[in-house]
Amino acid sequence: MAVKSINAELRSETKKNNCNRIRSDGFIPAVIYSHGKSESLKISKKDFFQLFKGNISESVIFDINITNKKDESEIMAFVKDYQYNPVTGEIIHLDLFKVTKGEKIQTQVHVVISGSPKGVKLGGILEVENRELFIECLPMDLPEKISLDVNDLDIGQTIHAKDLNLGASVKLLSNPDAVICGVHLAKVIEEPVAEAAVETPGQEPAAAEGKSEGKSEGKSEGKKE
Numbered sequence: 001m002a003v004k005s006i007n008a009e010l011r012s013e014t015k016k017n018n019c020n021r022i023r024s025d026g027f028i029p030a031v032i033y034s035h036g037k038s039e040s041l042k043i044s045k046k047d048f049f050q051l052f053k054g055n056i057s058e059s060v061i062f063d064i065n066i067t068n069k070k071d072e073s074e075i076m077a078f079v080k081d082y083q084y085n086p087v088t089g090e091i092i093h094l095d096l097f098k099v100t101k102g103e104k105i106q107t108q109v110h111v112v113i114s115g116s117p118k119g120v121k122l123g124g125i126l127e128v129e130n131r132e133l134f135i136e137c138l139p140m141d142l143p144e145k146i147s148l149d150v151n152d153l154d155i156g157q158t159i160h161a162k163d164l165n166l167g168a169s170v171k172l173l174s175n176p177d178a179v180i181c182g183v184h185l186a187k188v189i190e191e192p193v194a195e196a197a198v199e200t201p202g203q204e205p206a207a208a209e210g211k212s213e214g215k216s217e218g219k220s221e222g223k224k225e
Contacts, residue, residue, distance in 0.1 A: 005063040006047035011040050034098035058107040086108035099139045109130045115151035124155040128181045134173040141169040158182030
């Protein structure tokens with residue numbers, strides 16, 4: 001597992017106006033948690049997005065270099081949660097979790113599916129139900145992703161969380177019977193067939209009767225005038 005580093009600074013300003021100023025200066029307000037304790041930081045926006053390009057994941061551990069702290073200037077952490085502006089998409093706050101070497105962590109890891117199932121080539125549809133797994137392991141054993149090849153998946157077959165090879169150093173905490181994906185036949189929805197009107201022998205269709213009645217009434221009214 002390759003560990004990368006980003007720069008950060010301790011901050012004492014936590015009010016909304018101060019956080020807005022921090023963002024305008026090129027930083028992201030953050031809080032790092034560890035065993036009931038927390039510290040407020042501001043993280044370089046440039047460094048953060050060089051590390052997380054398009055996808056923020058809990059399974060990426062990185063070093064934080066706190067430039068204005070003398071003791072323990074560099075610590076390890078991962079992103080536990082984040083907030084973003086729903087209009088602009090800008091990341092406006094980070095919740096980080098401090099990693100202690102030798103201490104197991106519990107986190108989510110993305111499942112990356114690749115391949116073209118043979119069942120799809122026979123007319124089936126690949127349905128994905130879970131794209132993340134909850135696991136436990138030591139920081140050095142944390143995988144950035146779990147790769148799943150579905151080329152051999154046939155119609156009617158499914159892959160469960162327990163079927164994935166996580167290795168001896170990674171413990172699965174998600175429901176082992178949780179379905180990751182499967183190939184199923186497409187459901188055909190039959191449209192109701194309209195029933196044809198049954199005509200009684202010796203009777204004209206109702207529409208035809210209506211037309212004949214309209215004509216006779218029109219003529220008789222004309223004679224009365």
